[in-house]
Amino acid sequence: MPIEKxxxxxxxxxxFYTPEELFEPDQMYTVYEIARLLQGLEPDAEIDEGTEEILLDWAIPWVMTNAEDLVVAEPRxxxxxxxxxxxxxxDLSSNADDADE
Known part of the structure; x- marks a missing residue:
């Protein structure tokens, strides 16, 4: 139910932070670490599972919204x-253009 302002x-x-404000330029982060950073926490901060799920609700759309400014690496x-x-x-691999076709 909506609430009056x-x-x-x-x-x-x-x-929200821009990718340049949030990330160190030479580092790569998981979506879990991004969720923490968006809340002003350290990437390795200990949080309970329920809180992490809520933070992911913010982080996933943020990644999608900022995709043009991000690079992604597959899991090792x-x-x-x-x-x-x-x-x-x-940063982009020489075969990255081939993946778009």
Missing amino acids: DEFSALYPCD TDDEPGYYGVERDG
Whole structure:
């Protein structure tokens, strides 16, 4: 049920970090680490599973919204998630253009 804005003591802008603000340019992050960073936590911060699920609800759309500024790497092993980082000049593999066709 919607709530009247007047019922809240304060309203704030809905502002998210850009990839350049969030990531170190030479690092790659899992979506779990991105979720923590978006909340101002360290990437390896210990959080409970329920909180992590809520944070992922913010992180996944953020990744999708910022996809043009990101690079992605496949997991190194089958039990590892993918990794995301801010795109820098020269980051893309030479065969990346072939994957788009």
